[in-house]
Every structure is written in structure tokens, then in C-alpha cells.
Amino acid sequence: MTDVATDVNTGELVVFWVCAIFAVVGALGMVLSRKAVHSALWIALTMINLAILYIANSAPFLGMVQIIVYTGAVMMLFLFVIMVVGVDASDSLIETIKGQRVASILLSLGLAILLIWGVGNGLVESQSVGLEAANEIDGGNVQGIANLIFTKYLLAFELTSALLITAAMGAMVLAHRDRWQDNPHQRELSIARFKDGGHPGNLPNPGVYARHNAVDTPALLPDGGTSDLSVPRAVQARGDERPLDRVDIAQVHEITEGKSE
């Protein structure tokens, strides 16, 4: 890592500064946004920019997985929940957990110390052989990651997956609801519909005449009567069903047959 400064070319610098600025702006926007959806979008921006930085640093697999898993799946689920639940700026921002701020500041300080210590340790103490040599061992970046995950870090990898599966199972158990009976299927529903002499298919529409284009107008039957099924029962119960205007019909007949003239 001694010749880092000399290794960087202009393109790399441009990518770094653009992505770094976007990533930091995204992180700030995520904290400062008042709308939950906007926060989610800002953090998605941060993640995508981090992924671009990974790719620029010759870690294409990591960058792609970052986008697919974090931006594509995790943030998408967050968005889902936020949209469906409808968290909004109008919601109360009173903190319900006591000492939340102090705890979060302490925790972030601790994390920062850990990270700085860990990364600093790595930079100072260990000897780096360079990316080319590291990739050379297994014949490529992806192959190298695969080799490490499935040999040296197999246990950690499997434990992580077990943790995730446990979380998924927990969510399923919490969301599970035992049904007493199966939901009725199309077949059962249609049998039930016809068993008691129900009406096949849709009920007849209300009659639409020239003068009353409304649901309180009953449909005309071929025999000249009216169909009770065509008027909603609520309208019938209120007594609002419009009686058939036989005079009008007679008039129409007269006009069409030219008798009135």
C-alpha cells in the first residue's frame, strides 16, 4: 500500500470524488429528510454510489451484490413497508425510548473507534501483496471470493445464513394465522351460488331509458313487465324504485310508428 498515491489515475479520481460526494449527500439526506420515503431514497443513492466505488476499486462482484441485495431487495422491502403503512411527516416525532439519543451517540462512537482501529491496524501492520497477486491465486476476483467463502470462512458464512433463515422463519411465525377452514375456492363458491337457486352470472342491469339513466329504474322484461332483480335491494327497501312509465313508452311507440302526426 505504499504507492497508493502514484497508482491513482485521473478517471479514478473523478469517479471517487463524484461518488464520494453523492454518497455523503445521500447519507446526510437520509438523516435530515422529514419524509420516510425520501430517507429511503437517499440511502438507496448512498448504496448505489458505494457500489460504484467498490467496482472502481476492482471489486465488481461486491459492487453488484451490494446493488442487488441492499438496493434491490432490502431497501425495496423498506419502501414497501413505508408505503403500505403510510409513514409521513405528519406523524409524531416524539421519542418513545428513553435515552435513545445518548445510546445512539455512544454506539456510533464505538463503531467509529472499532472501524478506525481495525482499518488502521490493517493498513499499518499487515503487508499487502497487491490486488493482481491476490486475484492471481484463484484465477480471478470472483473465484477468490468464492474460495474464501466456501473454505476458510465457511462456518461464518453458514452461521450468517442460519441467522437470516431464523429471522425469516420468525417473521413467518409472527405473521402466520391459523385458518379454521380453507378459503372457499372458485368451485365451491360456484356450487354454493347455484345450490339455493341463485342467479347465474351477473344480475340484470337497471333499465336505461331515455329519461331516467339511473339505478332506480327497473329493467324491462320481454313480456313487458319489470325485473325486481335489476334494482338494488337498498333502493327497493327505501321505496325509491321508480315505477315504469307506461305513458312514456306509449308515447315512444306512437312517435316511432308515426301515429302522433
Next chain:
Amino acid sequence: MTGSQFGLFGTDPWWLVILKVLAIFVMLVLLTLFTIWWERRVVSRMQHRIGPNRVGPQGLLQSLMDGIKLALKEEIIPKAAHRAVYWLAPVISATMAFLAFAVIPFGPTVSIFGVETPLQLTDFPVSVLYVLAIASIGIYGIVLGGWSSGSTYPLLGGLRSSAQMISYEIAMGLSFVAVFLYAGSMSTSQIVAAQQPIWFAVILLPSFIIYCTAMVGETNRAPFDLPEAEGELVGGFHTEYSSLKFALFFLAEYINMVTVSAMATTLFLGGWMAPWPLSLWEGANQGWWPILWWLIKVQIFIFVFIWLRGTLPRMRYDQFMKFGWKVLIPVSIAWIMIVSVARVLRNEVSVTTTDILIGGAIVIVVLLVGSWLFQIRQDRREEAEALAEAEALSAEFDPMAGGFPVPPMPGQQFTYTSRRSLAQGTTIVQEPAPAGLEASSDDSSAEDSNG
């Protein structure tokens, strides 16, 4: 390609990169215009109509005119819309649709103005993952479009659409795994090169079928076009969009269709390589000819898209999700298991008659396990049914079971109890239940359909 893995990639001069980007952009826009016209003509033929035939030869310019008209239309932005996000959503959709094409190989190395260059914008070790990543960002456009419209139907359409795309993306990603195993690479150009003797569609047929199913779900096309189910959701996520913003969504949808078709071509149909009878001719896989083979293969996929739309009715949403999660994903996982076992055996064990024996053994094991699982399921179902029946017949309804007032279980008769008499421990007063309380689910559904 000789030398290092990605020999000529990343060595293009800047003007050639810009030229390639422009060529891909123009090609995608033209392909979109063509596909819309082609779809309308083919569907018309399937429905005994004529279709657009007025503007240009055979109506070829119809979609161009429609596009111009769409762009010049009045733009209506709903009052409740979240302006910035509402604006951002179609932009994300369209940009991501174009971006995915950066890694699609169109042909072999050719010479453009004296520079030797592959007919592909770029390639890197994980370019297939790149396409998946871009697709997953593209979903943001749809979700945000649905949400920012500030209206119910678009929100529901957006949620449906993203749930659908995420679910089918899993099946799609799993169908790639077998290809990666056989090609030994995740880069598109190397996957094409690995299909030299035989296409992956032939040796990895189940993966191909799974991919083809998932790609229709991924692009929200019929019979999986639930996000745009007109009868339920008006237009789905883009209901509140108009003018150029709607045009961008429209463009993105058609480009996505071309993208998934191009991916299918690249991963399973040998990419730009000439198909069998043509490959006998020496020059078929050299120079500019492969672009033609590539285009024909992609057009075949697009024709199948249109054919499906003209043939199949839309699926019900729950059936569709069940199909994705309970059929496609388990089947692809099982198939990956089989493929990787076969790979390991071929790598570790010498290839002799054992190969055949092992293959047979695998088939037998799969059949045995399958029938065993089926038997267990059948037994369980019968047992549960018998148990439920017995319970329903034997158990008497206890309205205070466990010390709490509870409703009757299915099959139990509802009885009225006098609390005072229960407290005194004397008699249970049994009265006939009123009609309203006894209505079973069947009756209520019949009521619904009548009301």
C-alpha cells in the same frame, strides 16, 4: 479472444466508446418503435383484424407518429403527487432500461475505422449480475411512480408490480446459476464463447424454460400483466402519468422486453453465433453477419411475447405468486442441485459407464424422493381430513372453553347459554340460533354475488 480474459475490452479509444453508446441507443429506440408496430400487427392478425397500415409502408411509421403525438400531449400532474419523486420515477425506469444493454454482445471482433474491437460496449467478470442489478434498480421507477402519484390504484399497481418483479427475479437469478456452472464465468462474452459446440438451451433445458417463464413475469407482460390489469387497477402504476413521462414508462417496458430477450439469446441460444445449418458456412461467425443472427434470435423471443399476449388470458394474482414461489423457485433449486452433482461427478469421477449409472441413479432417487414426499403429503391430508371430521362430529360446542367466551368451531352447533345458569352449574338453555348467526361462508358468498 486471446491473451488475458478480457483482451480487447476497455482498450477502445474514446470516440469508439461514444460511437458504440450512440449505436446502442439508436438501435434500442428503433427496436422499440418496430416492436410496438410488430406487436400491433401480429396481435391484429391473431384477432382477425388488420392493424395499423396507414402511416408509411405497411404502417411502419405508426409508432413514430404515436410517439410524437404522445410527447405533444398535455401533461397532467395530480395535485396530491410528490413532485420530485413523480418526476424521478419515469427517468429511473427509462435510464435503467437503456443501461442494461451495455454488456450484451452483438458480435465478434470487427474492425471499425481501423480499430479492432468487439461488437459489445463493455464486459467484465460479473456482467450478468450487472444486468440483474440494473433490473433491480429499474423496479424503483415503478414503485416510486406508483407511490408518488398520490392515488390508490397506482400505489396498488406499483406494489403488485414490484412484488411480482422481485419474486420472479429470484427464479430468474436461479436459472442463471446452471449457466454459470457450465460456462465457468459470469461474463456475457465468455458465456457466448462457451456455447460453441452446443447451446445451453439444449443441455440446460429446465433452466431455459424457467428463465423464459420468469422473463415474462419480470417484464409484466401477458399472461402475467397483473400490474396493468385494467379491470382491477385502471392502468396500474402509470395511471396518473401522461405525455412524455408516460412515454418514458412505455419506452422502458418495450426496452425491457428486448433486454430480457437479448439475455435469453446470450445465455441460452448461443448469442450471436450462427445456428446449425448456417454455422457450416465459414464466414457465418465472422465480421458483421452475427448481428443479423442475433437480431433474428431476439425477434423470435419478441414474437413469442406477442404470441403469448394474443393467446393467454391473464392469471389471477394469488395463483401467479403461488406459481412463482412454490413451483418455479423450488424447481430451479432442485435443478441446480442435479446440475452441480453432475458437474462434481464429471470433474471428480472418471467419465465411463458410471456416468450413465449415476445419471440413472439420480433419476431413480429423484423419483423415489418425489413419490415419498407425495405419499407423505397425501397421508397427512387424509389424516387431517379424517381428524377434522371426527372432531367436528364428536366435540360439543363449549361457549366458555378455557374460561373465555369463544365462537363455535366449524361444524359445531352454536348454542345459547344463560350465563347465570352456567354460574349456578345447573342447566344449559338451548335455543335455536337466529338465521343471521348461522350463515355459513357459502351462504354469505352467495349473498355477495346477489347484492
